[in-house]
Amino acid sequence: MYETILYEVKDQIAYITINRPKALNALNSTVLTELIDAAAKVEADPDVRVAIVTGEGRAFVAGADISQMRDMETMEAKDFMALGHKAFNAIDFNKKPFIAAVNGFALGGGCELSMACDFRIASEKAKFGQPEVNLGIIPGFGGTQRLPRLVGKGMAKYMIYTAEMIDAAEALRIGLVQKVVPAEELMAEAEKAAKLIISKAPIAILTAKAAINYGYDMDMHSASEWEALNSGAGFSTEDQKEGMTAFLEKRPAVWKNK
Ligand code: HXC
Numbered sequence: 001m002y003e004t005i006l007y008e009v010k011d012q013i014a015y016i017t018i019n020r021p022k023a024l025n026a027l028n029s030t031v032l033t034e035l036i037d038a039a040a041k042v043e044a045d046p047d048v049r050v051a052i053v054t055g056e057g058r059a060f061v062a063g064a065d066i067s068q069m070r071d072m073e074t075m076e077a078k079d080f081m082a083l084g085h086k087a088f089n090a091i092d093f094n095k096k097p098f099i100a101a102v103n104g105f106a107l108g109g110g111c112e113l114s115m116a117c118d119f120r121i122a123s124e125k126a127k128f129g130q131p132e133v134n135l136g137i138i139p140g141f142g143g144t145q146r147l148p149r150l151v152g153k154g155m156a157k158y159m160i161y162t163a164e165m166i167d168a169a170e171a172l173r174i175g176l177v178q179k180v181v182p183a184e185e186l187m188a189e190a191e192k193a194a195k196l197i198i199s200k201a202p203i204a205i206l207t208a209k210a211a212i213n214y215g216y217d218m219d220m221h222s223a224s225e226w227e228a229l230n231s232g233a234g235f236s237t238e239d240q241k242e243g244m245t246a247f248l249e250k251r252p253a254v255w256k257n258k
């Protein structure tokens with residue numbers, strides 16, 4: 001049982017809902033600690049293939065908890081940032097995919113949480129931004145690093161320096177989100193993506209995530225070798241033989257996760 005998040009597993013999907021709606025789901029230490037635990041559960045549970053992260057009420061997450069942060073001194077703040085990084089890396093580098101279903105405000109640490117997920121599906125009501133400079137600080141849960149990697153340096157600098165809030169259509173245009181749907185279709189769309197992933201060869205999905213994540217910051221030469229090794233390793237699985245045999249026999253594959 002958690003205090004600040006809801007965790008539920010259904011049909012091989014783990015639903016993680018940030019549940020502090022009165023504070024627009026602001027991230028305090030408890031939320032971050034519980035997220036770390038939930039991410040470990042996703043990784044360890046053989047019945048879970050994909051996780052969906054969303055927010056309760058009208059926000060996804062409106063940022064790190066300003067009331068907790070206001071009186072922090074340097075070392076305490078650094079520890080808080082480190083906790084945020086630990087939580088978001090537990091998602092980003094989780095062996096299983098995480099989908100952000102962004103239902104409303106995704107600001108500061110909320111935008112950073114969505115960026116730690118593998119991809120983002122947004123409601124038309126979603127709003128994104130990195131408003132930290134309004135508070136006299138800079139992003140501290142990965143925003144200065146993940147945002148430029150996702151949207152390019154120029155747009156990341158524009159968003160971080162101006163603190164401008166952008167709507168879902170603009171987030172889609174700049175590549176921050178991958179799909180935008182009406183609010184009432186958000187969870188169905190996220191589940192559709194989750195079910196598509198679940199229908200694929202399990203080991204191939206895990207290997208694709210690792211190949212992309214760890215290869216992304218390598219030089220192209222090393223990254224190519226890293227991909228070749230990972231792709232080659234797939235040929236040691238029973239599912240590779242099954243996938244290719246099923247194709248040639250014109251029937252659906254039956255995955256064994258072996
Ligand atoms: C703590 C927050 C909060 C936050 C909202 N609330 N955001 N509490 N931390 N980040 C609380 C409000 O104080 C208020 O509490 C309640 O949620 C509802 O918010 P309102 O402001 O009344 O709602 P509204 O007028 O609709 O405005 C929504 C909003 C605004 C535009 C999202 O709340 C806002 O600007 N929030 C802060 C956004 C932000 O700056 N995020 C970045 C934080 S720094 P009460 O008790 O009054 O009802 C950050 C850094 C991450 O994330 C890394 C560390 C450096």
